[in-house]
Amino acid sequence: MHHFRHIGQNLHCESVDLAEVARLHGTPTYVYSAATMAGNYTRLARGLGGLDAQVCYAMKANSSLAVLRHFANLGAAFDLVSGGEIRRVLAAGADVRRSVFAGVGKTEAEIALALEHGVFSFHVESEPELARLNHVAGRLGVKAPVAIRVNPDVDAHTHAKITTGKSDNKFGVPLARAAAAYAAAAKLPHVSVKGVQMHIGSQLTSVAPFVEAVEKVAPFVARLKAEFGIAYFSVGGGIGIVYQDALASGAQEWWDAQPSDKRPITPEAYGAALVPLLKPLGLKILLEPGRFLVGNAGVLLTRVEHLKRGEGKNFLIVDAAMNDLVRPAMYDSYHEIVPLHRDTTRAALTADVVGPVCESGDCFAHGRQLQEAGEGEYLALMSAGAYGAAMASRYNTRPLPAEVMVSGGAFELVNARETFEQMTANEKVPAFLK
Numbered sequence: 001m002h003h004f005r006h007i008g009q010n011l012h013c014e015s016v017d018l019a020e021v022a023r024l025h026g027t028p029t030y031v032y033s034a035a036t037m038a039g040n041y042t043r044l045a046r047g048l049g050g051l052d053a054q055v056c057y058a059m060k061a062n063s064s065l066a067v068l069r070h071f072a073n074l075g076a077a078f079d080l081v082s083g084g085e086i087r088r089v090l091a092a093g094a095d096v097r098r099s100v101f102a103g104v105g106k107t108e109a110e111i112a113l114a115l116e117h118g119v120f121s122f123h124v125e126s127e128p129e130l131a132r133l134n135h136v137a138g139r140l141g142v143k144a145p146v147a148i149r150v151n152p153d154v155d156a157h158t159h160a161k162i163t164t165g166k167s168d169n170k171f172g173v174p175l176a177r178a179a180a181a182y183a184a185a186a187k188l189p190h191v192s193v194k195g196v197q198m199h200i201g202s203q204l205t206s207v208a209p210f211v212e213a214v215e216k217v218a219p220f221v222a223r224l225k226a227e228f229g230i231a232y233f234s235v236g237g238g239i240g241i242v243y244q245d246a247l248a249s250g251a252q253e254w255w256d257a258q259p260s261d262k263r264p265i266t267p268e269a270y271g272a273a274l275v276p277l278l279k280p281l282g283l284k285i286l287l288e289p290g291r292f293l294v295g296n297a298g299v300l301l302t303r304v305e306h307l308k309r310g311e312g313k314n315f316l317i318v319d320a321a322m323n324d325l326v327r328p329a330m331y332d333s334y335h336e337i338v339p340l341h342r343d344t345t346r347a348a349l350t351a352d353v354v355g356p357v358c359e360s361g362d363c364f365a366h367g368r369q370l371q372e373a374g375e376g377e378y379l380a381l382m383s384a385g386a387y388g389a390a391m392a393s394r395y396n397t398r399p400l401p402a403e404v405m406v407s408g409g410a411f412e413l414v415n416a417r418e419t420f421e422q423m424t425a426n427e428k429v430p431a432f433l434k
Protein backbone atom coordinates (compact mmCIF):
# COMPACT_ATOMS: atom_id res chain seq x y z
CA MET A 1 0.00 0.00 0.00
CA HIS A 2 1.14 3.51 -0.70
CA HIS A 3 -0.03 7.07 -1.08
CA PHE A 4 0.26 7.67 -4.84
CA ARG A 5 -3.07 7.98 -6.65
CA HIS A 6 -4.89 10.08 -9.19
CA ILE A 7 -7.19 12.65 -7.65
CA GLY A 8 -9.37 13.75 -10.53
CA GLN A 9 -7.01 13.42 -13.47
CA ASN A 10 -3.79 14.30 -11.69
CA LEU A 11 -1.37 11.96 -9.95
CA HIS A 12 -0.85 12.96 -6.35
CA CYS A 13 1.59 11.91 -3.68
CA GLU A 14 -0.44 12.16 -0.48
CA SER A 15 -2.18 15.55 -1.03
CA VAL A 16 0.47 17.01 -3.31
CA ASP A 17 -0.14 17.30 -7.06
CA LEU A 18 3.05 15.87 -8.56
CA ALA A 19 2.88 18.16 -11.60
CA GLU A 20 3.38 21.05 -9.19
CA VAL A 21 6.56 19.43 -7.88
CA ALA A 22 7.80 18.83 -11.44
CA ARG A 23 7.12 22.44 -12.47
CA LEU A 24 8.77 23.88 -9.36
CA HIS A 25 11.84 21.63 -9.12
CA GLY A 26 12.23 20.38 -12.67
CA THR A 27 12.87 16.81 -13.78
CA PRO A 28 14.19 14.18 -13.37
CA THR A 29 13.23 14.33 -9.70
CA TYR A 30 12.60 11.62 -7.15
CA VAL A 31 9.59 12.15 -4.90
CA TYR A 32 9.16 10.26 -1.63
CA SER A 33 6.03 9.83 0.46
CA ALA A 34 6.77 10.12 4.18
CA ALA A 35 3.40 8.56 5.04
CA THR A 36 4.12 5.51 2.87
CA MET A 37 7.49 4.94 4.55
CA ALA A 38 5.89 5.30 7.98
CA GLY A 39 3.06 2.94 6.99
CA ASN A 40 5.50 0.30 5.75
CA TYR A 41 7.59 0.56 8.91
CA THR A 42 4.61 0.43 11.25
CA ARG A 43 3.00 -2.55 9.53
CA LEU A 44 6.24 -4.50 9.64
CA ALA A 45 6.88 -3.66 13.29
CA ARG A 46 3.32 -4.72 14.13
CA GLY A 47 3.68 -7.92 12.11
CA LEU A 48 6.56 -8.86 14.41
CA GLY A 49 4.45 -8.24 17.51
CA GLY A 50 5.31 -10.66 20.28
CA LEU A 51 9.01 -10.63 19.41
CA ASP A 52 11.70 -8.47 20.95
CA ALA A 53 12.44 -7.09 17.48
CA GLN A 54 14.55 -4.22 16.13
CA VAL A 55 14.17 -3.09 12.53
CA CYS A 56 17.53 -1.96 11.12
CA TYR A 57 16.70 -0.14 7.88
CA ALA A 58 19.15 -1.28 5.16
CA MET A 59 19.99 2.26 4.17
CA LYS A 60 21.86 1.35 1.01
CA ALA A 61 18.38 1.21 -0.59
CA ASN A 62 17.92 4.96 -0.10
CA SER A 63 20.39 6.86 2.02
CA SER A 64 18.98 10.38 1.65
CA LEU A 65 19.45 12.21 4.96
CA ALA A 66 15.75 13.06 5.08
CA VAL A 67 14.81 9.40 4.72
CA LEU A 68 17.28 8.40 7.45
CA ARG A 69 15.95 11.00 9.86
CA HIS A 70 12.38 9.91 9.15
CA PHE A 71 13.17 6.26 9.99
CA ALA A 72 15.20 7.24 13.05
CA ASN A 73 12.19 9.23 14.29
CA LEU A 74 10.02 6.14 13.78
CA GLY A 75 12.35 4.04 15.95
CA ALA A 76 14.41 2.29 13.30
CA ALA A 77 18.11 1.59 13.58
CA PHE A 78 20.26 1.03 10.49
CA ASP A 79 22.03 -1.68 8.54
CA LEU A 80 25.29 -0.01 7.48
CA VAL A 81 27.64 -1.12 4.73
CA SER A 82 30.34 1.55 4.67
CA GLY A 83 32.05 4.29 6.63
CA GLY A 84 30.16 6.74 4.46
CA GLU A 85 26.87 5.28 5.63
CA ILE A 86 27.97 5.59 9.27
CA ARG A 87 28.70 9.26 8.64
CA ARG A 88 25.37 9.71 6.89
CA VAL A 89 23.49 8.35 9.91
CA LEU A 90 25.38 10.79 12.16
CA ALA A 91 24.76 13.65 9.71
CA ALA A 92 21.04 12.84 9.81
CA GLY A 93 21.13 13.40 13.57
CA ALA A 94 20.65 9.72 14.42
CA ASP A 95 23.00 7.44 16.32
CA VAL A 96 24.54 4.12 15.39
CA ARG A 97 24.40 2.43 18.79
CA ARG A 98 21.52 0.15 17.77
CA SER A 99 22.81 -0.27 14.21
CA VAL A 100 24.73 -3.10 12.59
CA PHE A 101 27.63 -2.99 10.15
CA ALA A 102 27.46 -5.50 7.26
CA GLY A 103 29.58 -6.10 4.17
CA VAL A 104 32.31 -8.42 2.92
CA GLY A 105 35.17 -5.92 2.81
CA LYS A 106 35.13 -3.53 5.78
CA THR A 107 38.38 -1.56 5.87
CA GLU A 108 40.37 -0.96 9.06
CA ALA A 109 39.36 2.70 8.98
CA GLU A 110 35.68 1.80 8.65
CA ILE A 111 35.91 -0.69 11.51
CA ALA A 112 37.59 1.92 13.72
CA LEU A 113 34.91 4.49 12.89
CA ALA A 114 32.13 2.03 13.74
CA LEU A 115 33.82 1.10 17.05
CA GLU A 116 34.36 4.75 17.98
CA HIS A 117 30.65 5.39 17.51
CA GLY A 118 29.62 2.31 19.51
CA VAL A 119 28.03 0.26 16.73
CA PHE A 120 25.70 -2.47 18.07
CA SER A 121 27.39 -5.28 16.15
CA PHE A 122 29.48 -6.23 13.14
CA HIS A 123 28.00 -8.75 10.74
CA VAL A 124 31.07 -10.76 9.85
CA GLU A 125 31.40 -12.45 6.48
CA SER A 126 34.67 -14.40 6.81
CA GLU A 127 37.38 -15.72 9.11
CA PRO A 128 40.00 -13.15 7.93
CA GLU A 129 37.54 -10.39 8.79
CA LEU A 130 37.35 -11.71 12.39
CA ALA A 131 41.11 -11.39 12.66
CA ARG A 132 40.96 -7.83 11.34
CA LEU A 133 38.21 -6.87 13.78
CA ASN A 134 40.22 -8.34 16.65
CA HIS A 135 43.27 -6.38 15.57
CA VAL A 136 41.53 -3.00 15.23
CA ALA A 137 39.52 -3.42 18.45
CA GLY A 138 42.71 -4.36 20.32
CA ARG A 139 44.44 -1.24 19.04
CA LEU A 140 41.53 0.88 20.31
CA GLY A 141 41.38 -1.00 23.62
CA VAL A 142 37.78 -2.19 23.10
CA LYS A 143 35.95 -5.39 22.17
CA ALA A 144 34.26 -5.72 18.79
CA PRO A 145 30.74 -7.16 19.10
CA VAL A 146 30.10 -9.65 16.29
CA ALA A 147 27.59 -11.91 14.63
CA ILE A 148 28.75 -14.22 11.88
CA ARG A 149 26.71 -14.25 8.70
CA VAL A 150 25.85 -17.85 7.94
CA ASN A 151 24.95 -18.89 4.44
CA PRO A 152 22.00 -21.31 4.65
CA ASP A 153 22.30 -22.38 0.99
CA VAL A 154 18.65 -21.59 0.23
CA ASP A 155 17.52 -20.46 -3.21
CA ALA A 156 15.62 -17.20 -2.88
CA HIS A 157 14.27 -17.54 -6.46
CA THR A 158 15.11 -13.97 -7.33
CA HIS A 159 17.36 -12.22 -9.87
CA ALA A 160 20.92 -13.63 -10.04
CA LYS A 161 22.46 -10.27 -9.12
CA ILE A 162 20.49 -10.05 -5.88
CA THR A 163 20.46 -13.63 -4.64
CA THR A 164 22.92 -13.98 -1.78
CA GLY A 165 22.04 -17.08 0.24
CA LYS A 166 23.34 -19.80 -2.11
CA SER A 167 26.65 -21.47 -1.36
CA ASP A 168 28.15 -20.14 -4.59
CA ASN A 169 27.63 -16.49 -3.54
CA LYS A 170 30.44 -14.45 -2.01
CA PHE A 171 28.37 -13.86 1.12
CA GLY A 172 28.61 -15.42 4.55
CA VAL A 173 30.17 -18.56 5.98
CA PRO A 174 28.67 -21.93 4.98
CA LEU A 175 26.57 -23.43 7.74
CA ALA A 176 28.91 -26.46 7.84
CA ARG A 177 31.88 -24.22 8.63
CA ALA A 178 30.06 -21.78 10.91
CA ALA A 179 30.58 -23.73 14.16
CA ALA A 180 34.34 -23.64 13.66
CA ALA A 181 34.19 -19.90 12.86
CA TYR A 182 32.30 -19.26 16.12
CA ALA A 183 34.78 -21.34 18.11
CA ALA A 184 37.60 -19.30 16.57
CA ALA A 185 35.80 -16.00 17.28
CA ALA A 186 35.23 -16.93 20.92
CA LYS A 187 39.00 -17.33 21.40
CA LEU A 188 39.82 -13.84 20.11
CA PRO A 189 40.57 -11.49 23.03
CA HIS A 190 39.12 -8.34 21.42
CA VAL A 191 35.97 -9.87 19.91
CA SER A 192 32.74 -10.65 21.73
CA VAL A 193 30.27 -13.06 20.18
CA LYS A 194 26.84 -11.45 20.30
CA GLY A 195 24.63 -12.93 17.63
CA VAL A 196 24.14 -14.73 14.35
CA GLN A 197 23.08 -13.33 10.99
CA MET A 198 21.69 -14.43 7.65
CA HIS A 199 20.37 -12.66 4.53
CA ILE A 200 19.30 -14.78 1.59
CA GLY A 201 18.56 -12.25 -1.14
CA SER A 202 16.46 -9.35 -2.28
CA GLN A 203 13.00 -8.89 -3.82
CA LEU A 204 11.63 -12.18 -2.50
CA THR A 205 7.99 -12.48 -3.45
CA SER A 206 7.00 -15.37 -1.21
CA VAL A 207 7.63 -16.24 2.43
CA ALA A 208 8.63 -19.83 1.64
CA PRO A 209 12.41 -19.23 1.21
CA PHE A 210 12.47 -17.16 4.45
CA VAL A 211 10.74 -20.00 6.29
CA GLU A 212 13.07 -22.57 4.76
CA ALA A 213 16.15 -20.54 5.78
CA VAL A 214 14.97 -19.89 9.34
CA GLU A 215 14.07 -23.56 9.80
CA LYS A 216 17.46 -24.58 8.47
CA VAL A 217 19.43 -22.19 10.72
CA ALA A 218 17.30 -22.27 13.90
CA PRO A 219 18.88 -25.42 15.44
CA PHE A 220 22.32 -23.86 14.98
CA VAL A 221 21.08 -20.61 16.54
CA ALA A 222 19.80 -22.51 19.59
CA ARG A 223 23.17 -24.22 19.91
CA LEU A 224 25.01 -20.87 19.75
CA LYS A 225 22.76 -19.51 22.48
CA ALA A 226 23.58 -22.44 24.73
CA GLU A 227 27.31 -22.43 23.95
CA PHE A 228 28.17 -18.74 23.67
CA GLY A 229 25.16 -16.99 25.20
CA ILE A 230 24.38 -15.06 22.03
CA ALA A 231 21.76 -12.36 22.42
CA TYR A 232 20.32 -11.92 18.95
CA PHE A 233 19.41 -13.52 15.62
CA SER A 234 19.35 -11.27 12.56
CA VAL A 235 17.17 -12.66 9.79
CA GLY A 236 18.21 -10.13 7.14
CA GLY A 237 16.09 -8.22 4.65
CA GLY A 238 14.80 -9.11 1.23
CA ILE A 239 11.03 -8.65 1.47
CA GLY A 240 9.87 -7.90 -2.08
CA ILE A 241 7.51 -5.21 -3.34
CA VAL A 242 5.00 -4.89 -6.18
CA TYR A 243 6.47 -3.56 -9.42
CA GLN A 244 4.04 -4.78 -12.08
CA ASP A 245 0.80 -3.34 -10.68
CA ALA A 246 2.55 -0.64 -8.71
CA LEU A 247 -0.06 2.11 -8.93
CA ALA A 248 -3.06 -0.15 -8.27
CA SER A 249 -1.32 -1.76 -5.30
CA GLY A 250 -1.64 1.51 -3.41
CA ALA A 251 -5.22 0.55 -2.58
CA GLN A 252 -6.39 -2.14 -0.16
CA GLU A 253 -8.98 -3.28 -2.77
CA TRP A 254 -6.17 -4.44 -5.05
CA TRP A 255 -4.74 -6.64 -2.31
CA ASP A 256 -8.17 -8.02 -1.44
CA ALA A 257 -8.70 -8.96 -5.10
CA GLN A 258 -5.50 -11.01 -5.38
CA PRO A 259 -6.02 -14.78 -5.12
CA SER A 260 -4.31 -15.96 -1.93
CA ASP A 261 -1.72 -18.03 -3.84
CA LYS A 262 -0.83 -15.01 -6.01
CA ARG A 263 -0.81 -12.33 -3.33
CA PRO A 264 2.64 -10.74 -3.02
CA ILE A 265 4.30 -10.93 0.35
CA THR A 266 2.81 -8.67 3.02
CA PRO A 267 4.39 -7.73 6.35
CA GLU A 268 1.47 -9.45 8.08
CA ALA A 269 2.09 -12.73 6.21
CA TYR A 270 5.82 -12.42 6.81
CA GLY A 271 5.24 -11.96 10.54
CA ALA A 272 2.64 -14.73 10.74
CA ALA A 273 5.05 -17.21 9.10
CA LEU A 274 8.19 -16.24 10.99
CA VAL A 275 7.12 -15.21 14.49
CA PRO A 276 6.15 -18.77 15.53
CA LEU A 277 9.56 -20.04 14.34
CA LEU A 278 11.54 -17.23 15.96
CA LYS A 279 9.75 -16.77 19.27
CA PRO A 280 10.82 -20.12 20.81
CA LEU A 281 14.48 -19.13 20.35
CA GLY A 282 14.07 -16.55 23.11
CA LEU A 283 16.43 -14.10 21.43
CA LYS A 284 16.29 -10.52 20.27
CA ILE A 285 15.41 -10.54 16.56
CA LEU A 286 16.94 -8.09 14.10
CA LEU A 287 15.53 -7.43 10.65
CA GLU A 288 17.27 -5.52 7.88
CA PRO A 289 14.69 -4.58 5.25
CA GLY A 290 15.67 -2.00 2.65
CA ARG A 291 13.49 -2.20 -0.45
CA PHE A 292 10.30 -3.05 1.45
CA LEU A 293 10.44 0.15 3.53
CA VAL A 294 11.15 2.62 0.73
CA GLY A 295 10.59 0.99 -2.68
CA ASN A 296 6.93 1.80 -3.18
CA ALA A 297 7.32 5.11 -1.32
CA GLY A 298 9.19 6.78 -4.19
CA VAL A 299 8.61 7.70 -7.82
CA LEU A 300 10.89 9.25 -10.40
CA LEU A 301 9.28 12.16 -12.24
CA THR A 302 10.36 12.68 -15.82
CA ARG A 303 9.38 14.89 -18.74
CA VAL A 304 8.71 13.73 -22.27
CA GLU A 305 11.21 15.28 -24.69
CA HIS A 306 10.00 13.72 -27.94
CA LEU A 307 7.70 11.09 -29.31
CA LYS A 308 9.74 9.58 -32.14
CA ARG A 309 7.67 7.46 -34.48
CA GLY A 310 9.87 4.83 -36.09
CA GLU A 311 9.44 1.98 -38.57
CA GLY A 312 6.92 -0.16 -36.75
CA LYS A 313 8.25 1.08 -33.45
CA ASN A 314 7.73 4.19 -31.36
CA PHE A 315 10.17 5.73 -28.94
CA LEU A 316 9.09 7.95 -26.12
CA ILE A 317 12.25 9.86 -25.25
CA VAL A 318 12.23 11.18 -21.70
CA ASP A 319 14.64 13.35 -19.71
CA ALA A 320 15.41 10.68 -17.09
CA ALA A 321 18.02 8.12 -17.97
CA MET A 322 19.88 5.05 -16.79
CA ASN A 323 22.20 7.27 -14.75
CA ASP A 324 19.18 8.40 -12.68
CA LEU A 325 17.56 4.97 -12.37
CA VAL A 326 19.81 2.08 -13.36
CA ARG A 327 17.55 -0.80 -12.29
CA PRO A 328 16.05 -1.59 -15.71
CA ALA A 329 19.51 -1.66 -17.35
CA MET A 330 21.16 -3.52 -14.48
CA TYR A 331 18.49 -5.98 -13.30
CA ASP A 332 16.06 -6.04 -16.26
CA SER A 333 13.59 -4.65 -13.78
CA TYR A 334 10.08 -3.47 -14.54
CA HIS A 335 8.82 -0.05 -13.49
CA GLU A 336 5.25 0.93 -14.17
CA ILE A 337 5.06 4.23 -16.07
CA VAL A 338 2.12 6.48 -15.26
CA PRO A 339 1.12 9.84 -16.79
CA LEU A 340 0.85 12.62 -14.22
CA HIS A 341 -2.21 13.85 -16.13
CA ARG A 342 -4.47 10.92 -16.91
CA ASP A 343 -6.77 11.41 -19.86
CA THR A 344 -8.90 8.42 -20.86
CA THR A 345 -9.99 10.16 -24.08
CA ARG A 346 -6.43 9.98 -25.43
CA ALA A 347 -5.33 7.36 -27.92
CA ALA A 348 -3.19 4.48 -26.71
CA LEU A 349 0.46 4.31 -27.65
CA THR A 350 2.86 1.39 -27.69
CA ALA A 351 6.42 2.61 -27.28
CA ASP A 352 9.85 1.94 -25.92
CA VAL A 353 10.42 4.49 -23.17
CA VAL A 354 14.05 5.54 -23.39
CA GLY A 355 16.44 8.09 -21.93
CA PRO A 356 18.90 10.31 -23.79
CA VAL A 357 22.07 8.43 -22.78
CA CYS A 358 24.18 6.97 -25.60
CA GLU A 359 23.61 3.30 -24.78
CA SER A 360 20.90 0.97 -26.02
CA GLY A 361 20.61 -0.21 -22.42
CA ASP A 362 19.21 3.21 -21.56
CA CYS A 363 15.66 1.95 -21.84
CA PHE A 364 13.03 2.00 -19.08
CA ALA A 365 10.46 -0.13 -20.92
CA HIS A 366 10.14 -2.10 -24.14
CA GLY A 367 6.90 -2.03 -26.12
CA ARG A 368 4.98 -0.48 -23.24
CA GLN A 369 1.26 0.34 -23.61
CA LEU A 370 0.79 3.93 -22.55
CA GLN A 371 -1.54 6.82 -22.96
CA GLU A 372 -0.32 8.91 -25.91
CA ALA A 373 2.08 11.56 -24.67
CA GLY A 374 3.95 14.44 -26.23
CA GLU A 375 6.68 16.93 -25.51
CA GLY A 376 6.48 18.64 -22.14
CA GLU A 377 4.18 16.14 -20.50
CA TYR A 378 5.20 14.47 -17.28
CA LEU A 379 5.40 10.79 -16.40
CA ALA A 380 6.12 8.96 -13.16
CA LEU A 381 8.23 5.83 -12.95
CA MET A 382 6.64 3.99 -10.06
CA SER A 383 8.28 1.97 -7.27
CA ALA A 384 11.54 3.87 -7.63
CA GLY A 385 12.17 4.65 -3.96
CA ALA A 386 14.67 1.80 -3.43
CA TYR A 387 17.95 1.45 -5.31
CA GLY A 388 17.00 4.49 -7.41
CA ALA A 389 18.63 7.73 -6.26
CA ALA A 390 21.08 5.67 -4.19
CA MET A 391 22.53 4.11 -7.35
CA ALA A 392 22.44 7.23 -9.52
CA SER A 393 25.60 8.27 -11.33
CA ARG A 394 26.86 11.16 -13.41
CA TYR A 395 27.27 9.17 -16.62
CA ASN A 396 27.11 11.40 -19.70
CA THR A 397 27.91 14.31 -17.35
CA ARG A 398 24.34 14.38 -16.20
CA PRO A 399 23.89 15.83 -12.71
CA LEU A 400 22.57 13.65 -9.89
CA PRO A 401 18.77 14.07 -9.78
CA ALA A 402 16.87 16.18 -7.28
CA GLU A 403 14.92 14.56 -4.43
CA VAL A 404 11.74 15.83 -2.79
CA MET A 405 9.91 14.53 0.26
CA VAL A 406 6.15 14.89 0.68
CA SER A 407 4.25 14.79 3.95
CA GLY A 408 0.50 15.38 3.73
CA GLY A 409 0.04 18.60 1.77
CA ALA A 410 3.63 19.75 2.29
CA PHE A 411 6.66 19.04 0.17
CA GLU A 412 10.27 20.05 0.39
CA LEU A 413 13.39 19.65 -1.69
CA VAL A 414 15.60 17.26 0.32
CA ASN A 415 18.42 17.05 -2.21
CA ALA A 416 18.96 19.80 -4.75
CA ARG A 417 19.88 18.88 -8.30
CA GLU A 418 23.62 18.94 -8.71
CA THR A 419 25.22 21.83 -10.57
CA PHE A 420 27.94 21.54 -13.18
CA GLU A 421 30.37 23.23 -10.77
CA GLN A 422 29.64 20.62 -8.07
CA MET A 423 30.06 17.80 -10.56
CA THR A 424 33.53 18.95 -11.60
CA ALA A 425 34.73 20.50 -8.33
CA ASN A 426 37.40 17.86 -7.68
CA GLU A 427 38.76 17.68 -11.19
CA LYS A 428 41.77 19.47 -12.60
CA VAL A 429 43.93 19.50 -15.68
CA PRO A 430 47.50 18.48 -14.75
CA ALA A 431 50.34 20.99 -15.12
CA PHE A 432 52.02 18.91 -17.84
CA LEU A 433 49.09 19.43 -20.18
CA LYS A 434 48.97 23.16 -19.76
Ligand SMILES: *Cc1c(COP(=O)(O)O)cnc(C)c1O
Pocket residue numbers: 058060061079102103199201202203236237238239288289290291292
Ligand atom coordinates in the same frame (compact mmCIF):
# COMPACT_ATOMS: atom_id res chain seq x y z
C1 LIG B 1 21.01 -5.39 0.72
C2 LIG B 1 20.95 -6.03 2.03
C3 LIG B 1 19.78 -5.92 2.80
C4 LIG B 1 18.53 -5.26 2.30
O1 LIG B 1 17.96 -5.96 1.24
P1 LIG B 1 16.51 -5.55 0.72
O2 LIG B 1 16.22 -6.54 -0.33
O3 LIG B 1 16.59 -4.17 0.20
O4 LIG B 1 15.58 -5.68 1.87
C5 LIG B 1 19.79 -6.47 4.07
N1 LIG B 1 20.89 -7.09 4.56
C6 LIG B 1 22.03 -7.22 3.84
C7 LIG B 1 23.19 -7.91 4.43
C8 LIG B 1 22.09 -6.70 2.55
O5 LIG B 1 23.20 -6.84 1.84
